Amino acid sequence: MSIEIQGVGKRFGDFVALENIDLSIPTGQLTALLGPSGGGKSTLLRIIAGLENADEGTVEIEGVNATQLPPQKRNVGFVFQHYAAFKHMTVAKNVAFGLEIRKRPKHEIKAKVAELLELVHLSQFADRLPSQLSGGQRQRMALARALAIEPSVLLLDEPFGALDAKVRKELRDWLRRLHDEVHVTTVFVTHDQEEALEVSDSIVVINEGRIEQIGSPDDLYDRPANEFVLSFLGPVTQLGDRSIRPHDIAVSPIEISSAVEGRITRWTRVGFEVRLEVTPTDPRFEDRVLVSLTRAEASGLGVGEGSLVWLRPMDGALTLV
Amino acid sequence: MIDTIVAPPEPSAPTRQRRARKGPVTYLVRLLVVAYLFLLVAWPVSLVVTHTFENGLDALRTLFEDPDIVHAMRLTVVAAVVATVINTVFGVSVSLLLVRTEFPGKRVLSALLDLPLAISPIVVGLALVLVYGGRGGWFGPTLESWGLQIIFSTPGIILATAFVALPLVIREVVPVLGEVGIEQEQAAQSLGANGWQTFWRITLPGIRWAIVYGVVLTLARSLGEFGAVKVVSGNILGETRTATLAVEESYLNFNQEGAYAIAFLLASVSVACIIVVSILRARAAGH
Incomplete structure (x- = not known):
């Protein structure tokens, strides 16, 4: 040493x-x-x-x-x-x-x-x-x-x-x-x-x-x-009762089990990245969820501002309670 | 089309003009300042010059032929140089103390250092006599028994001169020292320099212009000191009479030409000092 x-x-x-x-x-x-x-x-x-x-x-x-x-x-x-x-x-x-x-x-x-x-x-x-x-x-x-x-x-x-x-x-x-x-x-x-x-x-x-x-x-x-x-090493957001990185969230346009339901309230395109702000329908989750997707992923979903989506952690994603 | 040509080219142009335009008030203020400086400084000083050279170079020639006057000028130069050396060494050390260290009573010390500028020099002279006077002073009799006479002798003149010019180096060096900061010194230390090496190689070069201004100002002030020196020197012809005292003596003895000649010499040294300082300032600003 x-x-x-x-x-x-x-x-x-x-x-x-x-x-x-x-x-x-x-x-x-x-x-x-x-x-x-x-x-x-x-x-x-x-x-x-x-x-x-x-x-x-x-x-x-x-x-x-x-x-x-x-x-x-x-x-x-x-x-x-x-x-x-x-x-x-x-x-x-x-x-x-x-x-x-x-x-x-x-x-x-x-x-x-x-x-x-x-x-x-x-x-x-x-x-x-x-x-x-x-x-x-x-x-x-x-x-x-x-x-x-x-x-x-x-x-x-x-x-x-x-x-x-x-x-x-x-x-x-x-x-x-x-x-x-x-x-x-x-x-x-x-x-x-x-x-x-x-x-x-x-x-x-x-x-x-x-x-x-x-x-x-x-x-x-x-x-x-x-x-x-x-939170210090990178962006972080609240999904349900867990902390997770915005790029570790999977977005689905159809209802899936054990997911957080919400409406896309903001859609921002920054270069190769698309940032979404999703407001959960469940009133228990007050914070809006930040999601980041690549441009291709985002357009493949076929959703836009105002659409209803279901969010869950990606497989193997890191979450903290 | 004609309208567009007549219209002002840019909306910002009038504002720019207004800012640059000089109204009558500007000129009036300038006139006042110039007149004030002329009546108070330029005219009186220039009269000293014209009086000195009324009879060509005769006045100056007589001056240098009088051994007492030459002695007086030599004494003034010696006292001023020694006082400047003392004040420079002391001033740089005190500046380092004030800027680089924290200690109780720092503000009191800082205020005390300005005292010599505020007190009348004649008070300084009397105070020095009280401490160092050969009869009845605090230290005087003791020092005199060791064979060291201070009052009515050259050491007293140097002491009085150093006292009145005390803050000049400090006031020049302290702000520069603060501005330079301690990072360069810390870098030098981490590179292996000890305290003394750091001071000589890093700190001193960083404040050298400030020291030069301080020294020049101190020298100018010291050459011209009158009141304090008059009290402590005893004004003994050919021994402790300095140049400024000689000016007064000549003037009171109706030797106006001689008085103006010495005054001219003193003033020219001061003017030279000011010129040196302004050249150095311009050069330092150019760096």
């Missing part, structure tokens, strides 16, 4: 940011800390980096008890949401910073910086200042800077949070490929479930200072431990 966290707690005044966190992060994996804003995931990451001190508990990095170590002795690479670029230094100088602090020989620094800039596709920008780069380029520079010190763990705090949607998606794919190349133990914080599901090997869901569930993306999506994980 690369990072071993035991009984970590942290308060800010009366606010409990983290409560009794136990977590093991395996070597060489890409782990996501996922959860809503203010849930404590960034605080946990900062405690691992030493930028924040835990009130209680211990942090072990690569078998060394790091709880009392200052950040500069932990050998972690940290990437900030807002890049934290050294504004007065060129891109190359930024990347070289950690190596210069370690007093490595000049030719070694030069070679390493060139190699890293190649890796993050910034070679032609080596002599620019950070202010002359786009957000995505700055974040790649920050990543190269963190990797330069060959950290035992790489920590990323909402690394793509400040970027626009398209760049974010590109960088996300790129981070995954980079990790496959470099294999450094990586922990990143995100509140975007799609990002976590797409990029990471394992996900730790954190909410209100506690860990809700730890598992692979498939585990969490298909076998959520509780209602919170179910």
